[in-house]
Amino acid sequence: MKPSLAKGTRDFTSLEVSRRKYIINILQKNFELFGFQPLETPSFENLSTLTGKYGEEGDRLIFKILNSSINEAKDEKKTQMMNDFQKALDKPFSSENITDKALRYDLTVPFARFVAMNHGKLTFPYKRYQIQPVWRADRPQKGRFREFYQCDADVVGSESLWQEVELVQLYLKSFAELKVSVTIHINNRKILSGLAEYAGITDKLIDFTVALDKLDKIGKDGVVKELLERNISQESIDKLDFLFTQSNDALENLLQLKEKFAGNEIGLKGVEELEFVITQSLNVGVDIQNLVFDITLARGLDYYTGAIFEVKADEAQMGSIGGGGRYDNLTEVFGVKNVPGIGISFGLDRIYLVMEELNLFPEDATSNVEYLFANFGGEETIEALKLIIQLRQKGISAELYPESAKINKQFTYAEKKGIKNLVFLGEEEIKNGNVTFKNLKAGEQKTVSLEEFLG
Incomplete structure (x- = not known):
């Protein structure tokens, strides 16, 4: 049988591994500079831990794991269980007889589960970073894989909006060191809830945000079509038409929202929070060109409750290369209340593709061997190995x-x-206590003393 890869997965050559490590090392260094501590969680979780946290579309993309008991069942029962399993694949919640575990979809929900299980042992605010692979049963395309790494930084146990300001700093510092020019798009889920209230579609909030989140992919006409398909009236859509004609001035757009949100408590709260984050980010030196208020930014995850971020590369067509937001209620589903949180993620694979396209990897990002000793056999081989040991030390x-x-x-x-x-x-x-070596790139050869060589 001819070997092949599963769709949406990749092998990584030594060059690719070295370049990925280059990105990870910069991110890890900055995570720790900002006070985040490392954490790792299992590659798979109980299915009940994951389902219901990512919205309708996210639940469909969870990779479910077939229970091993199916393989142990007798023929007739096994056939029935397999048929049930096929039906279960399309359901957000599946029979535990068929599957009760799944590969993790992201790092945030497992992190919330960890916090819920260990909240009595943690010091709050608790800041963690996590760099591990996740899996999604998505359609593979450029920059989108079924197995990929996320690099997350989260803070739980603090409602302070200064955390949002800090995470903006973390994004900009990290991408500056990677030499990737970016724009951070920012919005607030409370503003989206306010818009739903303004348009009289509060009961359709999830349908509204799921459709709106696709604006950059399907355009205004596509979003309007999907809203109609989700039983949102034309009258409500007409009230939201201003969303598609925003100016480039964030403060002007926020002022317009304030007028529309008169008497709309949740919408005004979202505007107030967003004003704080943008204003204070500018006060600490963020360039206004790097931070954009994007009123149509929704990020289709049900657990966001406040600020939401999406990072886009300025010089490459790649979609988002980072994103995140505030999720103040996430641990409540695990029985632990009053643990507010906020987190961001760096898309390692997409960042890699952007850097590759723009030729941003430095030469020293590749782990090449410094010296190869020619093998002449006999005593020379022993002496070469002795010298190699000294170099490695x-x-x-x-x-x-x-x-x-x-x-x-x-x-x-x-x-x-x-x-x-x-x-x-x-x-x-x-015999002479010398070493001869040739620089293969420059084509230069020279002989030096052993002491100078070991220098």
Whole structure:
């Protein structure tokens, strides 16, 4: 059978792994600079932990795990269970006889589950970062995979809007170090609730936000069509038409909202929170060009309750490369109340594609071996290995060509592997206490003393 990859998954070459580590190292460094601590959770959770947290469309994308008991069932019962399983795949909640576990869809819900289980042991506000893979039964396309990494930073146990301001700083500092020019789009779910109240569709809030969140993909006409299909009246849609003609001035748009939200308590609260985050971000030095109030930004996750973020690369067509928001009620579904939270995520795979497209990876982002020692056989091999050990003790990468082969073959190996220097430690060099090496990129060869080489 010809080997193949499962759809939406990838192998990573040494070059790709090194570049991904380059991104992760910058993110991890900044997470820790901002006071976040590392956490890891299992790759799969109880299905009940995940379902009902991501909205109607998100629940459909959860990878469910077939119970092992199905394989142990007898033929007739096994057939029935398999048929039930096929039906269960399309349902947000499935029979526990068929599947009661699923691969994690994101890192936020497992984090909320962790907080609920350990809230008596944690010091609040609790700040954690998490860098792990997640899985979604999505349609694979450019920048969208079924298995991918998320890099999250969350704070729980604080209602302070300064957390939002800090997370804006974390985004901008990290992307500046990656040399990716970005714009942070920001909105507030309370504003979306206010809009639903203003249009008389409070009972259709989820339908409204799910459709609105697709604006950048299907355009105004597509959103209007979907709203009608979700039984939202034309009259209500007409009242919301101003959403599609916003100016570039965030404060002007907020002022317009204040007028429309007269007497609308939740909408006005959202405007007030958003004004604070934008104003204070500007006060601490954020460039107004980097932060945009996007009234149509919805992010289709039911658990957001306040600020919502989406980060887009300025110089590449890639959709969002980061996003997040406030989720003050998330731990309540696990029986723990009054644990407000906010978090953001960096899309590692999309960031990689943007950096690759824009040629932003530095040369030293690749982990190449510094020295390859030519293998001459006999005593020379022993002396080469002794010198390699000394280099490794100094933190310098080095390896010995495994066989005493023709020198051209060893040259070819070094060049194909991207090794920087080929070292010749032959009988003459050993006798004189010297080392000869050739820089393969520059084509320069020189002989130096052993002491100078180890320098």
